[in-house]
Amino acid sequence: MQSIVDVELWQLALLTGAGIIAGALNVIAGGGSLMTVPIMLFLGLSGPEANGTNRISIIAQNIVAVRTFFRRGFSEFRLSLTLSAAAIPGAILGAMVGVQLDGEWFDRVLAIVMIGVLVLMQMPGKQHDTGGMPLTRKRLILGHVLMFGAGCWGGFIQVGVGFILMPILHRVMGLDLVRTNMHKVFIALTYNLFAIVVFAAAVSIHWQFGLALAVGNSLGGYFGARFSVQGGEVWIRRIVTVVLLIFIAKLLLP
Numbered sequence: 001m002q003s004i005v006d007v008e009l010w011q012l013a014l015l016t017g018a019g020i021i022a023g024a025l026n027v028i029a030g031g032g033s034l035m036t037v038p039i040m041l042f043l044g045l046s047g048p049e050a051n052g053t054n055r056i057s058i059i060a061q062n063i064v065a066v067r068t069f070f071r072r073g074f075s076e077f078r079l080s081l082t083l084s085a086a087a088i089p090g091a092i093l094g095a096m097v098g099v100q101l102d103g104e105w106f107d108r109v110l111a112i113v114m115i116g117v118l119v120l121m122q123m124p125g126k127q128h129d130t131g132g133m134p135l136t137r138k139r140l141i142l143g144h145v146l147m148f149g150a151g152c153w154g155g156f157i158q159v160g161v162g163f164i165l166m167p168i169l170h171r172v173m174g175l176d177l178v179r180t181n182m183h184k185v186f187i188a189l190t191y192n193l194f195a196i197v198v199f200a201a202a203v204s205i206h207w208q209f210g211l212a213l214a215v216g217n218s219l220g221g222y223f224g225a226r227f228s229v230q231g232g233e234v235w236i237r238r239i240v241t242v243v244l245l246i247f248i249a250k251l252l253l254p
Helices: 009-028 034-043 049-071 077-098 103-122 137-156 162-172 176-201 207-230 232-251
Strands: none
Touching: 009 034, 009 049, 009 077, 009 207, 034 049, 034 232, 049 077, 049 103, 049 176, 049 207, 077 137, 077 176, 103 232, 137 162, 162 176
């Protein structure tokens, strides 16, 4: 279904730019949807429309990421598939709730989530902790159980889901950070394929907006990797923090 919102060139340019920031943010810390969903709301999409349209860029970005990991020799498709299978039912359930949340309630929920993720982004990460632990049967089972909950959140709103998937894969299951990111992008790709079907069946998906975001996300992922190496993530965090505070105020104030 196509959204009724008219498309102008400046809107596509704005979304591509937002996608670049979101892609860079996803590489550095996660939470790229914090940028893209509010912008689509301000461009006239409803909450469910923006929520569903955002999945296009997420799917495109993770297709590229999965392919990149595979070409570099990182793949564990059996585990990725079983974790995805655990997340998919939750994602479908979450999406069924997400399509119902609209208007003022969606704005409030999104603002609260943005505040929570913004706080998490300011906390120092432990990127040096790259080692893994033995994947015991207990860790494996618990990881799959928790993945259903992660799928619920991802299907519901997607914003900040990386901050849920990373601890499950790295802390609970004991995977090293490379394998954690490898499985994270595969899982997010897979459950979003199902979530977007639920959204497309219930609300209008704005495919042009989604494709503009997808182009931006792909470029942002590349730039984000370079900025991370060169120390530029400090400036990205500062800029994103200011922009998010503006978004939060806009969403909460009448």
